[in-house]
Amino acid sequence: MSGKNSGYLDMELLRFTTAGSVDDGKSTLIGRLLYDSKAIFEDQMEAIERASERAGGEQVNLALLTDGLRAEREQGITIDVAYRYFATPKRKFIIADTPGHIQYTRNMVTGASTANVAIILVDARLGVLEQTRRHAYIASLLKIPHIIICVNKMDLVQYKEDIFETIKNDFEAIASKLSVKDVRYVPISALDGDNVVDRSKNMDWYQGPTLMYLLENIHIGSDINRDDFRFPVQYVVRPQSREWPDYRGYAGRVASGVVNVGDTLMVLPSGFSSKVKSIDLFGEQYQQACAPLSVTITLDDDIDISRGDMLVKVGNGQPPRVDQNIDVMICWFNEKKLVIGGKYALKHTTSEVKCMVKEVQYKVNISDLEKEHNNLEVGMNDIARISLRTTKPLFFDSYNVNRTIGSIILIDEATNETVAAGMIV
Amino acid sequence: MDKYQINHLKELEAESIFVIREVAAQFEKPVMLFSGGKDSIVMFHLALKAFWPAKVPFPLLHIDTGHNFQETLDYRDRLMEKTGAKCLVALVQDSIDKGRVKEETGYNASRNKLQTVTLLDAIEEHKFDAAMGGGRRDEEKARAKERFFSHRDEFGQWDPKNQRPELWNLFNGRKNMGEHFRVFPISNWTEMDVWQYIYMEKIELPSLYFTHKREVFERDGVILATAPFMKLRDDEKPKVIDVRCRTIGDITCTGLTLSSANTIEDIIQEVAASRVTERGGRADDKRSEAAMEDRKKEGYF
Numbered sequence: 070m071s072g073k074n075s076g077y078l079d080m081e082l083l084r085f086t087t088a089g090s091v092d093d094g095k096s097t098l099i100g101r102l103l104y105d106s107k108a109i110f111e112d113q114m115e116a117i118e119r120a121s122e123r124a125g126g127e128q129v130n131l132a133l134l135t136d137g138l139r140a141e142r143e144q145g146i147t148i149d150v151a152y153r154y155f156a157t158p159k160r161k162f163i164i165a166d167t168p169g170h171i172q173y174t175r176n177m178v179t180g181a182s183t184a185n186v187a188i189i190l191v192d193a194r195l196g197v198l199e200q201t202r203r204h205a206y207i208a209s210l211l212k213i214p215h216i217i218i219c220v221n222k223m224d225l226v227q228y229k230e231d232i233f234e235t236i237k238n239d240f241e242a243i244a245s246k247l248s249v250k251d252v253r254y255v256p257i258s259a260l261d262g263d264n265v266v267d268r269s270k271n272m273d274w275y276q277g278p279t280l281m282y283l284l285e286n287i288h289i290g291s292d293i294n295r296d297d298f299r300f301p302v303q304y305v306v307r308p309q310s311r312e313w314p315d316y317r318g319y320a321g322r323v324a325s326g327v328v329n330v331g332d333t334l335m336v337l338p339s340g341f342s343s344k345v346k347s348i349d350l351f352g353e354q355y356q357q358a359c360a361p362l363s364v365t366i367t368l369d370d371d372i373d374i375s376r377g378d379m380l381v382k383v384g385n386g387q388p389p390r391v392d393q394n395i396d397v398m399i400c401w402f403n404e405k406k407l408v409i410g411g412k413y414a415l416k417h418t419t420s421e422v423k424c425m426v427k428e429v430q431y432k433v434n435i436s437d438l439e440k441e442h443n444n445l446e447v448g449m450n451d452i453a454r455i456s457l458r459t460t461k462p463l464f465f466d467s468y469n470v471n472r473t474i475g476s477i478i479l480i481d482e483a484t485n486e487t488v489a490a491g492m493i494v
Numbered sequence: 495m496d497k498y499q500i501n502h503l504k505e506l507e508a509e510s511i512f513v514i515r516e517v518a519a520q521f522e523k524p525v526m527l528f529s530g531g532k533d534s535i536v537m538f539h540l541a542l543k544a545f546w547p548a549k550v551p552f553p554l555l556h557i558d559t560g561h562n563f564q565e566t567l568d569y570r571d572r573l574m575e576k577t578g579a580k581c582l583v584a585l586v587q588d589s590i591d592k593g594r595v596k597e598e599t600g601y602n603a604s605r606n607k608l609q610t611v612t613l614l615d616a617i618e619e620h621k622f623d624a625a626m627g628g629g630r631r632d633e634e635k636a637r638a639k640e641r642f643f644s645h646r647d648e649f650g651q652w653d654p655k656n657q658r659p660e661l662w663n664l665f666n667g668r669k670n671m672g673e674h675f676r677v678f679p680i681s682n683w684t685e686m687d688v689w690q691y692i693y694m695e696k697i698e699l700p701s702l703y704f705t706h707k708r709e710v711f712e713r714d715g716v717i718l719a720t721a722p723f724m725k726l727r728d729d730e731k732p733k734v735i736d737v738r739c740r741t742i743g744d745i746t747c748t749g750l751t752l753s754s755a756n757t758i759e760d761i762i763q764e765v766a767a768s769r770v771t772e773r774g775g776r777a778d779d780k781r782s783e784a785a786m787e788d789r790k791k792e793g794y795f
Contacts, residue, residue, distance in 0.1 A: 081502060082501075082505045151639050303516065308547050308548035312547070322663070361509075363515075376519055414668070487661075
């Protein structure tokens with residue numbers, strides 16, 4: 070292919086989440102990123118212009134781009150997580166755009182679960198608010214590896230450096246209490262585009278990168294755990310055809326680490342070991358596979374392995390923990406409150422078990438980040454630490470070291486609804 | 495890129511294969527919807543990859559409006575023969591004959607909306623509990639809020655305000671009797687990703703996607719193909735020009751693009767330079783601002 074597009078084939082994928090309410094200029098910022106990277110097409114632009122006119126606005130309201138459902142447009146609010154896409158020659162981006170109101174904590178958690186980067190917007194006039202703390206806490210709870218604090222509306226504070234510095238210091242005080250490793254700060258004006266894609270002419274004092282430069286260059290290669298090979302078996306491939314009478318492959322997605330042909334793997338829960346005979350994908354044979362590839366693995370020995378089992382590499386790093394009693398940080402998603410002593414279905418990797426809630430240890434007050442030990446009633450949007458007992462042992466890593474192998478969801482068996490997201494402590 | 499870095503197309507592929515395998519594992523009787531358009535062709539290609547060297551463990555289902563381009567039907571039949579997959583066909587004409595739906599009349603008559611009934615009837619008849627579709631979130635704003643696993647009630651309806659939260663790679667496909675799921679394995683792909691992947695994987699496409707001479711006419715700024723069932727107004731004059739399809743639906747609502755692109759590379763260049771969305775040419779979306787949302791709620795693809 071000619072030079073221009075062949076480069077596109079080598080883009081990395083970066084997922085980020087944006088937290089903030091309408092007033093922070095979040096939708097304007099997303100509109101700006103999409104517009105400046107030419108991801109908005111003419112017919113979409115015309116539709117927004119028409120809608121802006123109808124709403125009586127003077128300026129084209131880029132925020133309208135992100136209101137997908139009729140109820141959202143009518144009420145002028147965002148109800149659900151919306152996914153947006155744009156690309157630059159370096160990276161393809163997936164934005165999980167989540168509403169920031171307190172009652173939508175569950176949407177923020179959902180958007181954060183797969184993100185590499187969280188963008189948190191702070192209004193330069195208002196500084197660090199309770200809401201900023203909440204967003205930062207959720208980003209740290211969900212272990213988003215990188216946080217970018219965008220101090221927005223710098224145009225409304227005369228682009229003053231000391232305002233930016235104050236906000237930076239205030240947030241650093243919060244970050245030191247949370248386990249966030251990588252925090253960056255950028256002073257921007259989303260409305261005018263200052264330091265979003267192009268460097269601002271109004272803030273000579275800021276020598277750091279623009280937001281787009283950060284998004285394109287933040288190192289995400291180490292975001293995935295590269296040490297501990299974990300492969301939850303998703304599906305057993307058995308063609309039983311004339312051409313492949315004895316083929317028995319274990320299909321799944323590498324959750325973390327790396328596997329090579331010839332490596333010795335252990336099967337959980339049985340504990341048997343065998344060597345990797347081949348790593349297949351559609352007739353292609355790989356010598357090696359790393360996260361997050363989907364492949365099919367065959368082994369030298371015939372071992373009874375089924376969906377829900379896990380292949381792990383022996384002899385490097387930590388083996389997974391095996392236990393029926395687990396402690397979990399949960400975010401509750403349902404109007405029906407958590408029942409202590411109640412039974413739920415639990416999904417973990419490709420396995421499903423039942424569990425019982427033994428106790429609620431504490432709730433986290435999401436506004437001041439203090440632990441509450443007195444009021445232990447867990448309802449919609451609450452975050453709590455609970456203890457569970459499962460009917461069968463789980464093999465897992467803590468969420469801190471492995472986001473895929475350390476995460477669970479709880480399902481109400483009467484309604485089939487997903488009632489909680491959990492991070493294993 | 496460092497040693498373990500994989501490119502965006504391989505990562506999207508891995509995600510979609512994971513979703514397709516989850517469907518095969520979690521449901522008893524899944525089906526994959528197939529339209530003969532590029533998105534469903536890519537989705538089927540991913541299914542072939544997911545289960546190789548075994549055959550795809552579910553059938554395909556084509557909802558045939560009776561207004562398809564012949565090239566689409568020929569391509570479908572060739573593909574099934576080549577891969578040994580099974581494709582069921584449900585005819586909108588049958589739904590009309592049975593009185594389940596009423597044919598639209600007038601100049602802009604289309605069977606697009608009628609497909610929903612045919613689809614829901616086919617799902618009920620075969621007792622399918624999951625139907626995979628090639629919908630992408632970047633296509634349309636109502637789709638931007640769609641889940642990978644989208645729950646449908648016993649009437650096949652979507653309730654956008656009451657969707658199940660979807661976190662990490664944990665997909666909840668539990669349901670009651672009579673309910674089903676719509677699953678969208680390529681949710682996170684953009685139009686450009688689809689074309690780049692077709693290029694990378696050397697996937698064969700129907701000839702409609704490449705430039706060809708066709709008799710067309712213009713209506714409301716959209717170029718449409720002529721066909722025996724297309725009623726032309728007096729001022730609409732057919733002419734033969736070089737066009738290609740950017741998306742393929744049925745003839746009544748597929749806007750054609752003036753184009754001389756005859757390779758995938760040409761198409762990628764064209765998409766990269768394009769200033770209107772691919773659905774900009776779809777008459778079915780022009781009906782109102784919430785046209786897609788309304789159709790989706792009723793059980794559309």
